Amino acid sequence: MQLQIQKSRATLRGLVEEKLREAISAGLFKPGQRLVERELCETLGVGRTSVREALRQLEAEGLIETVPHKGPSVARVSPEDAVQLYALRGLLEAYAGGQCARFVDEDFADRLDATVNAFIAACDTGSRQAMVETKTAFYEQLMTGCGNKYVTKFLTSLHNQISALRFTSMSQPERLPQSIAEIRAIATAIRAGDVAAAEEACRRHIENASKVALAQMRD
Amino acid sequence: MQLQIQKSRATLRGLVEEKLREAISAGLFKPGQRLVERELCETLGVGRTSVREALRQLEAEGLIETVPHKGPSVARVSPEDAVQLYALRGLLEAYAGGQCARFVDEDFADRLDATVNAFIAACDTGSRQAMVETKTAFYEQLMTGCGNKYVTKFLTSLHNQISALRFTSMSQPERLPQSIAEIRAIATAIRAGDVAAAEEACRRHIENASKVALAQMRD
DNA sequence: GCAAAAAGATTCGTAGACAATCTTACAACT
DNA sequence: AGTTGTAAGATTGTCTACGAATCTTTTTGC
Numbered sequence: 001m002q003l004q005i006q007k008s009r010a011t012l013r014g015l016v017e018e019k020l021r022e023a024i025s026a027g028l029f030k031p032g033q034r035l036v037e038r039e040l041c042e043t044l045g046v047g048r049t050s051v052r053e054a055l056r057q058l059e060a061e062g063l064i065e066t067v068p069h070k071g072p073s074v075a076r077v078s079p080e081d082a083v084q085l086y087a088l089r090g091l092l093e094a095y096a097g098g099q100c101a102r103f104v105d106e107d108f109a110d111r112l113d114a115t116v117n118a119f120i121a122a123c124d125t126g127s128r129q130a131m132v133e134t135k136t137a138f139y140e141q142l143m144t145g146c147g148n149k150y151v152t153k154f155l156t157s158l159h160n161q162i163s164a165l166r167f168t169s170m171s172q173p174e175r176l177p178q179s180i181a182e183i184r185a186i187a188t189a190i191r192a193g194d195v196a197a198a199e200e201a202c203r204r205h206i207e208n209a210s211k212v213a214l215a216q217m218r219d
Numbered sequence: 220m221q222l223q224i225q226k227s228r229a230t231l232r233g234l235v236e237e238k239l240r241e242a243i244s245a246g247l248f249k250p251g252q253r254l255v256e257r258e259l260c261e262t263l264g265v266g267r268t269s270v271r272e273a274l275r276q277l278e279a280e281g282l283i284e285t286v287p288h289k290g291p292s293v294a295r296v297s298p299e300d301a302v303q304l305y306a307l308r309g310l311l312e313a314y315a316g317g318q319c320a321r322f323v324d325e326d327f328a329d330r331l332d333a334t335v336n337a338f339i340a341a342c343d344t345g346s347r348q349a350m351v352e353t354k355t356a357f358y359e360q361l362m363t364g365c366g367n368k369y370v371t372k373f374l375t376s377l378h379n380q381i382s383a384l385r386f387t388s389m390s391q392p393e394r395l396p397q398s399i400a401e402i403r404a405i406a407t408a409i410r411a412g413d414v415a416a417a418e419e420a421c422r423r424h425i426e427n428a429s430k431v432a433l434a435q436m437r438d
Numbered sequence: 439g440c441a442a443a444a445a446g447a448t449t450c451g452t453a454g455a456c457a458a459t460c461t462t463a464c465a466a467c468t
Numbered sequence: 469a470g471t472t473g474t475a476a477g478a479t480t481g482t483c484t485a486c487g488a489a490t491c492t493t494t495t496t497g498c
Contacts, residue, residue: 010287010459011481013275037449047483049268052450053275056232060279062372068229069449069490084367091314148303153281154373229490231451256480266452271481288459288480 012046017054019044024063024074025163034073035064061157077161079217086210089158090203092151093139097186097202099146101195108145109191115141116187123176138183142202145190162213175212182208235263236273243282243293244382253292254283280376296380298436305429308377309422311370312358316405316421318365320414328410331360335406342395357402361421364409381432394431401427 020040023029040051055072058064066072077085100108115138122130139159143152182205189197239259242248259270274291277283285291296304319327334357341349358378362371401424408416 013481014287036447049271049482049484052268053272056272056275057279060276062369068233070492071449081368084369087367088369088373091310095310148306149300150281150303150307150377154307158369230449255478257478268451289461290480 013050013053013057016044016046016050017057020054020058021061021063021160024058025160027164029074031074031076031164034071036071062161075161077164079214082162082214082217083210085158085162086206086213089155089162090206090210092155092158093142093206094199094202096142096146096148096151096155097190097198098195099148100142101190101193101198103145103147104190104193109187112138112141112145112187112190116183119183120180123180135183142186172212172216178208179205231265232269232272232276235265235269236276238263239273239277240280240282240379243277244379246383248293250293250295250383253290255290281380294380296383298433301381301433301436302429304377304381305425305432308374308381309425309429311374311377312361312425313418313421315361315365315367315370315374316409316417317414318367319361320409320412320417322364322366323409323412327364328406331357331364331406331409334360335402338402339399342399354402361405391431391435397427398424 029035035055037048037051041048044051055064055066059066059072063075064072065075100112115134119131119134119138122134136159139155143155146152182201185201186198186205189201248254254274256267256270260267263270274283274285278285278291282294283291284294319331334353338350338353338357341353355378358374362374365371401420404420405417405424408420
């Protein structure tokens with residue numbers, strides 16, 4: 001049973017940080033767009049202190065870039081950057097998948113399958129938001145299941161930086177069956193406790209996602 | 220030839236950040252120690268703004284931990300954390316080494332050997348500082364040589380978090396010959412362009428370092 | 439037309455104030 | 469004595485205002 005109290009992010013800058021992260025990931029701020037302090041203060045209804053501190057945190061995460069005395073702007077990901085992002089993501093997610101397969105138990109495999117089914121159901125409805133949410137849930141399970149909090153942290157950071165591309169990658173309906181098959185392969189390999197297969201399945205999945213995203217990017 | 224002007228980190232908070240990072244990595248602030256704003260302001264001779272923003276950045280890097288309304292303190296790395304840190308470091312550095320082997324050219328191999336020789340020379344003199352510096356230079360070459368800036372960023376972050384342990388790992392003189400042999404093996408594999416061997420050599424090196432650090436940690 | 443100077447905008451950094459929260463010390467009660 | 473409740477102190481969280489430094493744009497002078 002869960003007794004932990006819902007610890008609301010008790011600080012304002014925490015909320016600001018979250019809101020900004022959301023806005024950037026969702027594409028509300030376009031890459032390269034400058035983020036002017038005063039505007040953010042007015043829009044969010046908070047003081048400079050909170051905004052600036054939140055920006056520093058996002059800067060460290062790579063979501064925004066700051067040029068001294070010019071201010072922050074939403075990070076641009078060049079095609080070259082995207083290649084590197086996906087390469088690293090593949091490496092980390094393959095490791096995560098492998099570790100999941102190593103430590104898997106009945107319960108975990110069941111929950112993973114449930115998430116996969118939820119994703120498939122979301123695909124059937126066609127709701128973009130539901131698809132993103134369930135797929136995110138799947139990745140989250142993979143990350144936490146690997147038992148390494150630093151992997152979780154880094155992968156989350158990568159996902160955030162990629163998310164702008166990820167939305168587009170979901171926009172190809174003819175790609176969905178393949179995507180589902182890949183994810184199912186991951187879950188199957190993990191349940192079987194086959195480390196090598198799980199790693200390979202994750203690697204392949206990310207590689208395909210990478211191809212789609214990069215192709216989409218050349219517009 | 221290098222025409223880049225020594226761009227002094229034109230912002231105060233940048234300097235503060237650097238100084239604090241240094242102080243923490245060097246062990247000047249002990250793990251768990253609280254970092255009181257006012258004290259830092261006085262010690263560094265800067266205002267609260269600069270200190271606070273620098274702290275936010277270090278927090279995102281994992282060097283400090285902040286509890287709302289209690290303030291920041293130097294991050295503690297439990298033995299469990301150390302295991303995870305080294306596991307991830309091994310994964311990333313193996314990848315970096317492998318990529319170096321893949322893209323290696325005459326020039327890179329030469330520079331790498333030079334760094335290795337510098338490290339060996341430093342070991343002969345016995346100067347702790349020189350050893351740390353040359354070894355850091357070696358890792359830096361490995362990171363930049365892999366051609367993935369995100370790998371560089373993450374590995375740098377990991378190194379910083381580990382550095383407190385790394386100092387101790389260097390304090391075992393009888394371990395040095397082995398360490399030198401491992402590093403040389405890495406350089407050799409890279410020059411040969413043998414990807415698998417380079418990965419394996421890196422993995423083994425980090426694993427050994429991990430064992431030493433963890434053993435040292437149980438005191 | 440073009441370089442230099444001025445003006446405007448924005449960030450960088452400080453100081454001071456006040457509220458919210460945590461910590462500690464002390465008093466009161468059973 | 470031990471626990472509870474309250475008050476005082478310390479520290480962080482946040483806002484505002486101000487001036488300096490720096491980047492950008494416009495104007496001026498030739």
